[in-house]
Amino acid sequence: MAKAIPSVGALRRKCEVTDEEIDAAVDAYVENLKVIPFCFASGHEIDVAAAAEADLAAKVTVGDPDRSAKFRHNMVRTAVLMAQSAMGRGVVDHANSNSELRKAEVQRMMRRLIGFARGLGLDEATIRRIVRQVAADMPSRMDDERLVEARLRMVAAAMA
Structure with a gap:
């Protein structure tokens, strides 16, 4: 069967x-x-x-x-x-699919963090750089864990 x-x-x-x-x-x-x-x-x-x-x-x-x-x-x-x-049947461009996943993850994290980051006085380019780096460093982690890490990095960047 x-x-x-x-x-x-x-x-x-x-x-x-x-x-x-x-x-x-x-x-x-x-x-x-x-x-x-x-x-x-x-x-x-x-x-x-x-x-x-x-x-x-x-x-x-x-x-x-x-x-x-x-x-x-x-x-x-x-x-x-x-x-x-x-x-997976080998017909999918996994690099492109993973790229779309990363873009969606970064956009979702940006929406959730933008107010916090602007409150710290960070510009959008810095915010996006931090969010992209966290998404790349923690690909298998839950969103909440990545958001905590991104906030920590944003505070460090604001203090530098």
Whole structure:
């Protein structure tokens, strides 16, 4: 009997993919609407565009300018969680996929840290440099851990 292809939601329940990875895949799609498969650290991949296209609610919501960004994000996330994943088949440009993941991570961290960093008197270029470095130094860490590290580095930079 053939082995069933797991949904992303099933992989999440088995801790093979993280919420942060799912959010990064959704963010990369919602912000750019690019049709690139997203590769999770576990080796599973998902075509977010195909998942959003296959889910009627997500398909309608993504194109609706009257919907908030958070609502669009949640609808696409739901479509991704229900979609079936595939193990890496060697057809994905993993460097490009990982690059999109890093960009989405940096953008999400920037949104959460910008007020704190500006309160310290740091300019945006310094903030972005610190956030990129933390994302590169701590790729497998949870967002909260990376945010703490980024704040520590920002305080050190403000004191220098």
